[in-house]
Amino acid sequence: MRITRGMMIDTTLANIQRNQERTSLLQSQLTSGSRITKPSDDPTGAAHALSFQEGLDTTEQYLTNIDQAKSWLNTTDSALDAVTTTLHRARELAVQASNDTFDAQDRAAMQAEITQLQTHTLDLSHAKFGAYYLFAGTRFDQPGYVQANPSTTPGAYQGNAGQVQREISPGVTLGINADAQTTFDPIFTAFNQLQAGLTANSSSQIQASIGALDTAMSAIVTSRAQAGAKVNRLEALQQRLSDVKVNLAGLLSNVKDVDMAEAITSFSMAQNVLQASLKAGAQVLQPSLLDYLR
């Protein structure tokens, strides 16, 4: 087979070119740390990388939502806790007042404290989370219950029955507000009954109001239980989503990141091959018959 110098030059150049291409590709992988810099590096891998990244970002967002929801629920719980304390005190007073050893004067004095407790409960119903009222439904730019006169009637609720929604995982929303009316209406009803009984100086009415206070208490307990259950659910979900995040990050890294050890090994190998081809090229191109003819 006839070999000309031109052929040898072309072959040498082509091989050196190819080796340099390989070395340069490995170098760019090493410096960027990423195996996939453009879709053609690994088409299905690129699509997976995109969807894993999207999953990571949305999971992060859900965790933020859950955090805020938990804070809301915890704030609700503390407010309701304070209301419970107030109700206990009111019940104590009501039990005392139902005793017939108390006369009208004593009862009038007690009424003052009951009014204070009532006002305090109203204030507690104006509890806020940041700028939003907790007990006003979705009309949370204004307080739910307003004070029309020293006694607050159930009809003075100006919020609505709306649910404050938060999305906590794909397609799943959670209403995080306590229903203001089911929680507070019984309380104000009981207070009004107690007030009426004290004004009328009637033991039987005061006795009846103790029952109403008990109903109010169980309404609060129910509310708190619901809030507590939601917090538990959110915490479990938070744990699960954190695990999901870790998994996704691992998957993303698998697909996208370059295995450093492997890449460095391949890179030094490629460099060796390149050097060898350069040396061989230098040696094969030199001799020709002209060197040996006089």
Added chain:
Amino acid sequence: MTSPFFGLEIGLRGLRTWQTMVNITNNNIANADTPGYSRQSGQVQSTPSYPAPSFNAIGKPGQLGTGVEVASITRARDIFIDAQIRSQKSIEGSWDTKRDALSQVEAIVNEPSSSGLSSLLTKYWNSWQDVANNPADSAVRANLVEQGVSLASSFQNLHNQLQQQQRDLDGQVVYAVDQVNTFAQQIASINQQIGHVEFDGTHANDLRDQRDLLLDQLSQFAKISYVESPGGMVSVYLGGRQLVDRDVANALTTAVPGGQTWTQIQWKSDGQAASITDGTIKGMLDSRDTILQGRMNDLDVLATRVVNSVNSVHSSGVGLDGVGGRNFFVGTGAGDMAVDSALTGPGGAEKVAAARMYPDTTSSTGYSFARGDSSNAVALAQLESTITQASTSSGLQPGTNLGGVTIFGVDLARAAVNSSISMSVPAGSSTVTFTSSAGASATGALTVGTDASGNQVVTVEGTSLGVRLTLVAPSSMSLSSVLAPLNGQSVAAASRPSTIGDQYGQQIAALGVDSKAAQNQAQNQQVLVSQLQKQREQTSGVSLDEESTHLIEYQRAYQAAARVITTADEMLNTLINGTGLVGRG
């Protein structure tokens, strides 16, 4: 009997011949690295012997050889390899161009990365989540509008960059056609020169080499076929028509036909479209019309899906000003997608529709909204994970006007896949009943609000079926007359195989596959062409070792011929000065 000068003549012929051969070898050595050069060799043959047959034969012993001459100078060329190389080079040219075009598209698209479209889409959906968490916070709302602007301008940007690439390719096509015309003219003029030279039987070796080089270069631009006529001229055919007709070149021209956007290649003489296969020109045309256009169409489909889905949900909600019926995005495709100016202008953040109207007996109109309601924002954020949307080919379409009522938004994101939902409104009533193709039915929940121009915005929702319509009608119409045109209409829920993000991912994967395929093909062709070129080099290449050996050979032959002349000279000397001297002193 031959004359004494016969020997001189033989020597002289020898000298001439071997000097010519040395010159040919010198030429080969000098042109060893010239592109397109094929090595030349002289065909040495004996000159006609003496005596020639004639009527009056001498009758002496014969025939006697009369020496040597260079009969012809030929070049070593394999025309079959040439033809193979040219057709493979055309294919190589086409794949090289496509590979480069796809690689540029990948650079424009810039995925996977944190600044690519996928990441922007996710940020957009997440900012709706933030609004859902803080519906009354104007900073959060303003951020959402900014994210929307960022997303829309990203779509526009991609569209424009792809279009710019199309324009660039278009310009390159014009330039390439000019080059083809130049090559054609050069081939035609060389044809003419070769015709003149070969008229008297000599070989126009260097001219043929030049022509072959031109044919090689031309075949990289487009697939050609060629035929050599007896006079030594080559006619070149492109797309079934003659590009070069011996010494006349037929020019190609470029023009934008009426009603089209891009350049078309035509024959100058009659304006017929030129059919180009393979070569860089075909690669450019394919990149411009198929690859880039396909990518732009994909982008449009994605943009339209985002715009329609978002608008259908957004228009059914109300902003903090209580006004509904607003679109979030405007635009028909990726090229003109933008956020509605009402939202980007002053006070726009207030108008982002995060809340929905609900029936409220305490309100004067019977419906009101709450500033803390984020149900619409949640629905918008959930668009990220839905695969159903209103079909664009069947059922009621957004924008349809039925009897004065505009169907502003059709939201089927939560409807069952591939279901068709029909509506019935008994005459004069304000009750809408939805019935799905699976047989389930739901009564429509109504709310009534206003839009920015004072028209009524009526939303009808069949919650269990996942259908929500937004209707806009003049405020003078009664509720039953607004709902009446819905009677007997139906909406179709089309399913996409994937969410918006996944649809985009699939497009990216397809791009990656195409690009990788083009890279592989281009590489294969490169290897193939270089194999063929090596074969050609084997036949036509100059080997310095070979030429140097020949030099020795011819040099010695020349020396020997010179010796012959010396011998003949001495013989003549003997004859002239040495004979017939008897008797002279």
